[in-house]
Amino acid sequence: MPDSEKVAGRADATAATDEFIKGLWRENPVFVQVLGMCPVLAVTNSAINALAMGLATTFVLVLSNTLVSALRHFIPRQVRIATFILIIATFVTVVDYLIQAISLDLHRALGAFISLIVVNCLILGRAEAFASKNTVSRSILDGLGMGAGFTFALLCLGGAREVLGNGSLFGFALFPASYQPWIVMILPSGGFFTLALWLLLFNHLKLRRQAEQGRVQEVTP
């Protein structure tokens, strides 16, 4: 990551904050890096599902980043992907059992997507690009930041889709009974519409910021 090199020279406190903040905003995994689209589109039909999926992914991300970083001198380069996948799959299994123990209804709502956290490219991406090259503490911060950014993005989608598609937020009705919900928003196609609108907003903000800095560059898709 070029950013990790850039911050290397700064004071530690700033670097630590930056490690966290970059995932939340500047390198947001969904809105900027556009990673892990499968759960982003599939489980965000309500705010509570989005929150649960975000937290589950954050849990796996932080723990796998920690273990990968702690073992980075012990794992030869040739078997790193196999080892990372093994570590990630372990924590996904752990989170799967934990969610079943916490609430069966939640487990039913998230369905197959918990197991599919294994193949969320965000997690393998952070293990490969960050945790395998950085210290444990910075990897934890990176995991927390990216996880928070992912949860924030899922909530943006899940909240908007639930309000429009079901007239409620976190299960509480927002509108009078006469409100006719836009059912399409909680169907799969609504996920694409909502994601497109959020990406539009984020790219607009990014372009405006670049214009203010006086160096508008071509946006890479």
Added chain:
Amino acid sequence: MNNARQDKVNHPGSWPLYRALVGVGVVCGLLIVSVFVLTGPVIARNEAAALQRAVFQVLPGAIERASFTLGADQRFHGAKEGDATRDQVHAGYDADGRLVGVAIEAQGMGYQDVIRVLYGYAPDRQAIVGMHVLASKETPGLGDKIEKDPAFRANFEALDVTIAANGQSLQRPIEAVKSGAKTLPSQVDGITGATISSKAIASILRNSSARWVPLVYRLRAELEKTGGVDAGQ
């Protein structure tokens, strides 16, 4: 760059590879097994509680439950908690220990995927007295009305499944009709906008009741309080 060190990184030999893969494998294996052992009893308790809630929901008045398995001899035997087979029914008892009815699981194809339901059959009233959707992936806002729509749910408060004179089949099989066209107590009023899903529920109940209702009615004495494993509160 140290050449010897670089060479070691590029050609690590087999021992470090084994060590990494086996070492990580052992640690991960231990972790999964410990979490499984720790959460196993909690998950089993959650599942039993969810089943208990569903059984009491489809059998109004029941406060105790016992499960029975249909044996190869076509008789009911008390089921142990946790052994799940297709041929299992759950008897519900009221405060005086009398049989309120039997909760039966059934499934069938819906609009999107298989729908699993639990319904309550009361032999003394010869009627289905409750229906609960255990799992469905029906379209949100349309097909999922089978779980929420109060008018549709009212169909299953007293759905007639009287046994025919021969004791082997139902007088009138359950059938779905258009919304508002219900004239017989064995008909299910459909939902406008969820025709396929509501018909699917009716056909799931028709198929399942054709098999189970005469059987449970005939063997209802075996389901009274004396038999079965008490799995109450």
